[in-house]
Amino acid sequence: MLLLRRCHGLTRCGPVSTHRHKVTPAVASCTARLCSSSGAEDQRLSQRTNWKHVLAGLLAGTGAVLAYGLHQHKAEQADVGVSTLEKSSPLPIFSQDEVTKHSSLEHGVWVTYKGSVYDITEFVAMHPGGNKILLAAGGALEPFWALYAVHNQEHVLEILSQYKVGELTEDDLKKQRAAEPTDPFSSDPERHPVLRINTRKPFNGEPPPEILSDSYITPAAFFFKRNHLPVPQVDPASYRLQVEGLPGGGLTLSLEDLKTKFPKHTVTATLQCAGNRRSDMNKVKAVKGLNWGITAIGNARWSGARLRDVLLAAGFGPDVARWARHVHFEGLDKDVTGTPYGSSIPLSKAVSEEGDVLLAYEMNGEEIPRDHGFPVRVVVPGVVGARNVKWLGRVVVSAEESGSHWQQHDYKGFSPGTDWDHVDFKSAPAIQELPIQSAITVPADGAVIDRSDETLTVTGYAWSGGGREVVRVDVSLDGGETWQVAQLRSGEKGQAPEAPPPPGRAWAWKLWEITAPLPPEAQELEIVCKAVDSSYNVQPDTVPPIWNLRGLLSNAWHRVTVRVRDD
Ligand SMILES: Nc1nc2c(c(=O)[nH]1)N[C@H]1C(S)=C(S)[C@@H](COP(=O)(O)O)O[C@H]1N2
Numbered sequence: 333m334l335l336l337r338r339c340h341g342l343t344r345c346g347p348v349s350t351h352r353h354k355v356t357p358a359v360a361s362c363t364a365r366l367c368s369s370s371g372a373e374d375q376r377l378s379q380r381t382n383w384k385h386v387l388a389g390l391l392a393g394t395g396a397v398l399a400y401g402l403h404q405h406k407a408e409q410a411d412v413g414v415s416t417l418e419k420s421s422p423l424p425i426f427s428q429d430e431v432t433k434h435s436s437l438e439h440g441v442w443v444t445y446k447g448s449v450y451d452i453t454e455f456v457a458m459h460p461g462g463n464k465i466l467l468a469a470g471g472a473l474e475p476f477w478a479l480y481a482v483h484n485q486e487h488v489l490e491i492l493s494q495y496k497v498g499e500l501t502e503d504d505l506k507k508q509r510a511a512e513p514t515d516p517f518s519s520d521p522e523r524h525p526v527l528r529i530n531t532r533k534p535f536n537g538e539p540p541p542e543i544l545s546d547s548y549i550t551p552a553a554f555f556f557k558r559n560h561l562p563v564p565q566v567d568p569a570s571y572r573l574q575v576e577g578l579p580g581g582g583l584t585l586s587l588e589d590l591k592t593k594f595p596k597h598t599v600t601a602t603l604q605c606a607g608n609r610r611s612d613m614n615k616v617k618a619v620k621g622l623n624w625g626i627t628a629i630g631n632a633r634w635s636g637a638r639l640r641d642v643l644l645a646a647g648f649g650p651d652v653a654r655w656a657r658h659v660h661f662e663g664l665d666k667d668v669t670g671t672p673y674g675s676s677i678p679l680s681k682a683v684s685e686e687g688d689v690l691l692a693y694e695m696n697g698e699e700i701p702r703d704h705g706f707p708v709r710v711v712v713p714g715v716v717g718a719r720n721v722k723w724l725g726r727v728v729v730s731a732e733e734s735g736s737h738w739q740q741h742d743y744k745g746f747s748p749g750t751d752w753d754h755v756d757f758k759s760a761p762a763i764q765e766l767p768i769q770s771a772i773t774v775p776a777d778g779a780v781i782d783r784s785d786e787t788l789t790v791t792g793y794a795w796s797g798g799g800r801e802v803v804r805v806d807v808s809l810d811g812g813e814t815w816q817v818a819q820l821r822s823g824e825k826g827q828a829p830e831a832p833p834p835p836g837r838a839w840a841w842k843l844w845e846i847t848a849p850l851p852p853e854a855q856e857l858e859i860v861c862k863a864v865d866s867s868y869n870v871q872p873d874t875v876p877p878i879w880n881l882r883g884l885l886s887n888a889w890h891r892v893t894v895r896v897r898d899d
Pocket residue numbers: 555556557558559560561603604605606662663664665673674703704705716717718719720721722723
């Protein structure tokens with residue numbers, strides 16, 4: 333079969349030889365070529381598609397996507413039964429100078445990794461994000477790998493091996509090694525060992541469920557940590573917050589300014605990652621993203637200046653309100669391209685007196701720990717974790733939504749029928765307020781209980797976005813046949829509850845508990861919980877109708893199964 337492949341105005345053909353190890357004339361030729369395709373060719377084509385995901389993840393700043401892209405690659409590869417490990421034959425030796433010459437689409441795109449030289453021209457030509465990938469062109473992949481701390485490096489190597497065209501000279505390899513980057517995560521803070529680690533670099537971890545529901549206010553040590561990048565080291569003395577986009581040139585504030593020039597406001601607010609409970613979605617059908625359990629959520633007391641007050645001081649007023657629609661936030665954590673983590677929220681939320689958006693410098697009465705945004709993070713109560721930007725460096729008032737990757741190409745919901753080949757991120761709005769959520773923290777799924785206990789105590793959390801208060805939690809011990817109403821709590825056990833929030837400003841979760849007689853004779857119990865918020869929103873009963881390819885907004889009834897043991 334004849335195959336003609338077009339890419340970015342260039343017409344190139346696939347590998348000319350079955351073995352990628354043979355040096356292809358990939359570099360110079362951007363002329364049209366016709367080449368034959370076989371079954372093996374098709375397999376390689378499909379591998380190259382996966383490689384697209386791999387390199388996109390590697391260089392575009394989405395470590396998680398990378399990890400799961402690899403996962404998927406592995407699965408797909410198992411399907412087609414291809415081995416990408418090929419025996420090495422002697423390969424040409426290239427100097428760093430020669431490699432460096434290949435740093436554009438015109439001259440071909442080469443990269444090195446551990447002394448091997450790879451020609452990835454084809455991939456770059458075909459990939460729409462090619463300009464970012466070009467950053468690695470003519471140089472070493474190591475700095476990128478260090479930043480994203482790929483766990484599955486072995487596997488990326490397997491894929492990369494198909495693109496190998498030669499070796500680097502011994503001398504140049506030595507020079508590279510001498511210049512090897514230090515681990516950008518080496519200055520990350522220590523974390524409590526009880527956290528269940530999703531990824532170490534960047535650090536993503538969540539507490540054991542039974543610890544989470546032990547306290548109404550989640551201690552910072554047990555608060556889930558969700559980092560996309562290394563934790564930046566910020567000197568509080570030289571820290572400056574830039575407030576921009578307003579007439580009069582904006583405002584620059586030191587930490588001291590924030591603390592002394594604006595009233596200190598305290599809000600108890602729950603923060604939940606859009607990926608909380610993703611693992612439940614993953615069980616139905618694989619999704620891409622960190623495989624969070626049920627504890628990518630926490631409740632803290634945040635203190636700081638109101639964003640509203642700062643914007644007013646910076647020149648916000650009715651004139652600005654006429655054109656402005658969004659407020660952008662930028663973190664001081666940056667990817668290899670220098671792009672910071674970023675997001676935006678609607679202006680109405682940012683400036684509303686009832687919005688309670690904070691530029692927080694304290695968490696639970698202490699300075700915000702490094703993992704949670706030291707020295708300043710924005711806290712947007714009722715809104716998805718992703719918009720609560722940590723290590724806040726810049727606030728921009730704008731007519732447009734943030735152009736950040738995390739605002740435009742992530743954190744959006746899709747139909748269960750939308751797959752990666754057809755997803756159009758432009759077609760969906762960015763997630764802001766989160767839907768009603770609840771989960772059972774105790775007992776754990778698979779727990780064994782003694783019949784002699786006679787009663788069973790079930791505990792959990794419930795929360796809804798947008799300031800909608802949780803008004804009820806229903807619990808079933810028989811898979812949803814019969815229900816009982818749980819007791820809700822807005823404070824520490826045995827202590828006075830927090831004052832009830834004004835309507836529409838219920839930012840904090842409620843912990844709930846129910847003690848019920850063990851159903852006689854039951855060998856196994858399927859415990860289910862579901863919450864109701866002040867708008868009478870309820871959780872969907874099952875996952876399939878809300879399944880989406882990124883595994884976000886996973887809020888189906890939470891179910892755990894326990895066994896009853898006769899002693
Ligand atoms: N600067 C910056 N802000 C960020 C992130 C980040 O990686 N960098 N992660 C976001 C996401 S996705 C979530 S869920 C929350 C997590 O906050 P936490 O780590 O304090 O729990 O921070 C958000 N803010």
